[in-house]
Amino acid sequence: MENVLAAALGQTKKVLIGIGEEWAYDNKNISNDIAYKKLLDQAKDGFEWLVPFIEYHYMTTHDDSRSEAFRKLHELIKDKDYYIVSTIYDYSDPENLFSSDRMVFPCGNMELLQQKHNASGPLIPAVNSEEFAQLMAQIDKILKNNGKLAEINKVIYCDDELVFNQKRRECRDVQYNEQAYLPRWNNYQEWLSGTLSEDLLILELGVGLEYPTVIRFPFEKIAYINNKAYMIRVHEKLYQLTEQISKKAVSIQGNSMDYIKEA
Numbered sequence: 550m551e552n553v554l555a556a557a558l559g560q561t562k563k564v565l566i567g568i569g570e571e572w573a574y575d576n577k578n579i580s581n582d583i584a585y586k587k588l589l590d591q592a593k594d595g596f597e598w599l600v601p602f603i604e605y606h607y608m609t610t611h612d613d614s615r616s617e618a619f620r621k622l623h624e625l626i627k628d629k630d631y632y633i634v635s636t637i638y639d640y641s642d643p644e645n646l647f648s649s650d651r652m653v654f655p656c657g658n659m660e661l662l663q664q665k666h667n668a669s670g671p672l673i674p675a676v677n678s679e680e681f682a683q684l685m686a687q688i689d690k691i692l693k694n695n696g697k698l699a700e701i702n703k704v705i706y707c708d709d710e711l712v713f714n715q716k717r718r719e720c721r722d723v724q725y726n727e728q729a730y731l732p733r734w735n736n737y738q739e740w741l742s743g744t745l746s747e748d749l750l751i752l753e754l755g756v757g758l759e760y761p762t763v764i765r766f767p768f769e770k771i772a773y774i775n776n777k778a779y780m781i782r783v784h785e786k787l788y789q790l791t792e793q794i795s796k797k798a799v800s801i802q803g804n805s806m807d808y809i810k811e812a
Contacts, residue, residue: 553799554625554752554812557779561748564626565741565771567764568635571755571785571805575614579607584692596698601713601720604639605659605675606688613641618806622754623647625812632740636760638715651740653733655763657715661729664709668724672714673706680704680711718759744775751780751798755805757787772798783808 558564579585585607592599623646631651638656662678664670675681687701704711716725751772756764772780772794780798782788783805790800801808 553801554781554808557750557781558625558629561750561779562630563744563747564629564631564750564752565744565768566622566626566631566633567751567753567756567768568633568637569754569756569764569784569805570636570759571757572615572618572635572640573637574604574608574639576604578611578614579604582607587695588688588691588698591698596701597719598703598710598712599698599701601715601717602684603688605713606685608639608641608659615806616644618809619646620644621812622809625809632737634737634764636756636763638713638717650733650736653730653737655730655734656717656760657713657725657729659713659715661714662704662706662711663714663723663726664706665712665723666709668726669728670707670709670726672726672729673711675713678704678706678711680706741771744771744778746775747777749775749778751778753780753782753784754809755784756782757784769794 580589585603588603589600592603619642633647633652635652635654636656638654639659640654641659660675662673662675662681673681681704684701684704690696691698691700712720712723714726714729749771751768753764753768756768758765768780769791772778778797780790780794781801782790782798783801783803785802785804788800788802790798
């Protein structure tokens with residue numbers, strides 16, 4: 550089974566990659582950090598809105614445990630005509646490994662801010678926001694001085710609260726702004742239409758049932774329709790295949806990041 554991916558990559562030029570929940574940032578590291586754990590515990594008492602910002606602060610000041618897996622994935626597909634679709638909203642690529650025009654994140658990202666109650670308002674790069682920089686500085690201060698979250702005010706822009714441009718279950722009261730990902734989604738659909746009569750490797754990594762209509766179900770349909778498609782599904786628990794594609798796909802039980810790192 551170890552040579553399945555290498556053999557499949559050797560027989561195709563086009564690769565469709567789906568990255569799911571197994572590749573999301575592991576927040577256990579934050580919880581194990583005493584200083585950050587204190588902040589997260591405080592946030593439970595009326596400051597839940599700060600949790601994504603605390604997570605961002607931690608992620609941008611600590612090593613990302615996913616980096617090795619992303620580097621290895623890039624090494625495997627860098628010479629292919631690839632497209633990546635992912636439901637994680639906390640992807641970070643400081644090394645600029647992948648081409649941004651070959652990736653789409655329908656659930657948003659950690660780089661853009663949006664107004665909480667305006668799904669058609671402006672999208673603001675976090676690194677360009679003075680208000681966001683002030684918030685990060687306040688978190689810095691609280692961490693250093695063992696302060697209280699009550700000292701922090703919400704980030705306001707044009708009379709509305711600024712939040713991350715992310716679609717996440719704990720933020721159901723946010724009107725998700727789709728402007729960032731829709732152009733990329735259209736680009737993805739155009740790319741996909743050009744693979745129907747081509748050899749295509751479909752590599753599904755750690756995709757569960759949180760957003761099955763984004764990757765899991767569509768990938769199964771693509772594998773079924775395209776007679777030249779071959780699919781590899783890797784997941785710790787949800788690795789099973791449907792009967793319709795069982796003869797042109799392989800399922801691998803295991804952590805998909807570990808699988809890529811060991812490929």
